[in-house]
Amino acid sequence: SAVISQKPSRDICQRGTSLTIQCQVDSQVTMMFWYRQQPGQSLTLIATANQGSEATYESGFVIDKFPISRPNLTFSTLTVSNMSPEDSSIYLCSVKFGNSPLHFGNGTRLTVT
Amino acid sequence: QQPVQSPQAVILREGEDAVINCSSSKALYSVHWYRQKHGEAPVFLMILLKGGEQKGHEKISASFNEKKQQSSLYLTASQLSYSGTYFCGTESSSAGGTSYGKLTFGQGTILTVHP
Numbered sequence: 001s002a003v004i005s006q007k008p009s010r011d012i013c014q015r016g017t018s019l020t021i022q023c024q025v026d027s028q029v030t031m032m033f034w035y036r037q038q039p040g041q042s043l044t045l046i047a048t049a050n051q052g053s054e055a056t057y058e059s060g061f062v063i064d065k066f067p068i069s070r071p072n073l074t075f076s077t078l079t080v081s082n083m084s085p086e087d088s089s090i091y092l093c094s095v096k097f098g099n100s101p102l103h104f105g106n107g108t109r110l111t112v113t
Numbered sequence: 114q115q116p117v118q119s120p121q122a123v124i125l126r127e128g129e130d131a132v133i134n135c136s137s138s139k140a141l142y143s144v145h146w147y148r149q150k151h152g153e154a155p156v157f158l159m160i161l162l163k164g165g166e167q168k169g170h171e172k173i174s175a176s177f178n179e180k181k182q183q184s185s186l187y188l189t190a191s192q193l194s195y196s197g198t199y200f201c202g203t204e205s206s207s208a209g210g211t212s213y214g215k216l217t218f219g220q221g222t223i224l225t226v227h228p
Contacts (some may be wrong), residue, residue: 016155031214031215033215033216041220042115042200042218042219042220042221043155043200043202044218045215045216045217048214050213066200092154092155095212099143099162100160100161101151101157101160102145102157102202102216103157104155105154105156106153106154
């Protein structure tokens with residue numbers, strides 16, 4: 001299984017600002033995904049981070065709000081833009097190798113005040 | 114579409130058994146099961162890839178009925194450490210029978226084990 005390092009682990013931000021979350025994997029991986037988990041809720045897929053091309057966003061998520069970069073096969077960033085208190089969530093980077101399980105980073109706990 | 118888990122919550126005494134069900138309206142390529150403790154990331158339990166497959170992991174096992182698009186997680190002789198929220202994640206099949214790779218998670222089942 002991969003070692004996934006996600007930074008920052010937590011942050012408190014003011015509304016209207018942006019936060020960029022980094023995800024570093026210790027091996028090359030084709031499939032990388034960003035999930036959001038709102039308080040007391042399940043995990044919701046934001047987008048699939050595609051290496052060398054634009055991310056594929058799920059219904060309800062747009063690039064202007066959640067821009068994603070994937071410059072290579074081991075690194076990705078998710079930016080939460082123009083934040084509001086409704087963006088307070090845990091954001092999780094995850095990776096998958098073929099038919100292997102989905103492995104998660106430790107998450108970024110974001111609080112927007 | 115999100116798979117449906119049942120029950121929403123289970124309360125057990127140590128040593129008791131529980132079953133958590135996961136049902137999808139889509140054709141499935143695989144089902145993944147995870148456990149999440151408060152304030153932590155989800156931890157992988159097991160993956161089921163084939164119809165009718167059943168896997169075991171100590172006292173935790175699971176089955177996958179591909180035709181019914183359902184999976185069940187079986188926890189036997191529960192321990193205090195089993196407490197947490199259990200999620201099933203489903204991977205849908207494409208028309209060609211391959212996987213899209215991404216998982217859609219159920220709403221979760223809260224399991225509480227008391228001494």
